[in-house]
Amino acid sequence: MALYQTEAVVLGSKNWGDADKMMTFFTKERGLVRAAAFGCRRPRSPLAGGMQMFSYLDLQLSEGRRVDTVRQCLLRRHYRKLSEDLTAMAYGSFVAEFLREFLPEGQPEPRMFAALLDILDAFERRNPRVTAVAAVYQLMEFTGLQLRYENCVHCGRKIEGDAAFSMHEGGVLCRDCATPDAKAFPEELRHFIVGLRDFDWQRGELRLSSAKLIAAEQLLLAYLQDLLGRPLKSLAFIQQLSMTGS
Structure with missing residues (x-):
């Protein structure tokens, strides 16, 4: 599975399974991207802090057949x-x-x-x-x-x-x-x-x-x-x- 890096803003998330989330990101390089963040709802997950609404991130994702997967994230800015x-x-x-x-x-x-x-x-x-x-x-x-x-849309x-x-x-x-x-x-x-x-x-x-x-x-x-x-x-x-x- 190919990895790629991108800047991203979190636009949405839905709980999925016991500890995962399905995320929606707006990315600089690929536009709108939906990706799975496995385990991010566990308190010790390295993804936990970044998968919050409006977080501005550096992301590493892997391409998947149906959905991409979040591998790493670095918080660039938190909007208080x-x-x-x-x-x-x-x-x-x-x-x-x-x-x-x-x-x-x-x-x-x-x-x-x-x-x-x-x-x-x-x-x-x-x-x-x-x-x-x-x-x-x-x-x-x-x-x-x-x-x-x-301007008039007709003439x-x-x-x-x-x-x-x-x-x-x-x-x-x-x-x-x-x-x-x-x-x-x-x-x-x-x-x-x-x-x-x-x-x-x-x-x-x-x-x-x-x-x-x-x-x-x-x-x-x-x-x-x-x-x-x-x-x-x-x-x-x-x-x-x-x-x-x-």
């Missing part, structure tokens, strides 16, 4: 808020679930991997809800699922002012091309979403508007549910926290 703060954890889980659901396995995305590291770092310093919404708008740009906001005309929006058409429509199912798309909301999509985590500061954030979030969630055919499971965790005031 994502493991200790319930709100950050909930919104981080939303980003992780998006990646698990919409990325194909085995397709390298090194620029997307670099973007994810910036996003995980942002969760340590920024509002988790804003970070999660901006993160998924940004990560969608790498998936082929992105929506268009600057290509550059959009100025208020317009219309249709998920089924793939984005913004000018007034001349607006379809019956299209909804009003105010200019301010469009600019706000583009600002989230293009936000520079290293240098930027977001000018927040609660109303625009809610509208941008609702549009995003409706689109993802339309693609997936159901709501993302992580949203139940977020809703539970909002009800308890955590």
Whole structure:
């Protein structure tokens, strides 16, 4: 069985057997990878510390016929808020679930991997809800699922002012091309979403508007549910926290 090394972020895990886990990693060299971590639930396992959500790792894996196997791991970074703060954890889980659901396995995305590291770092310093919404708008740009906001998806005309929006058409429509199912798309909301999509985590500061954030979030969630055919499971965790005031 061939061995390979890669940088990776833990996006998910499921208990398997008495002491094992089935892991989902987003790797720099191979994209989404699912692998078995045998014995990692035993306290003395050398893998135990690394197989936690959002851990940034150096991994050694062996290729398998059905599933790869984790051989070694070295923890490169532990994100404290994502493991200790319930709100950050909930919104981080939303980003992780998006990646698990919409990325194909085995397709390298090194620029997307670099973007994810910036996003995980942002969760340590920024509002988790804003970070999660901006993160998924940004990560969608790498998936082929992105929506268009600057030019009419029918005629290509550059959009100025208020317009219309249709998920089924793939984005913004000018007034001349607006379809019956299209909804009003105010200019301010469009600019706000583009600002989230293009936000520079290293240098930027977001000018927040609660109303625009809610509208941008609702549009995003409706689109993802339309693609997936159901709501993302992580949203139940977020809703539970909002009800308890955590």
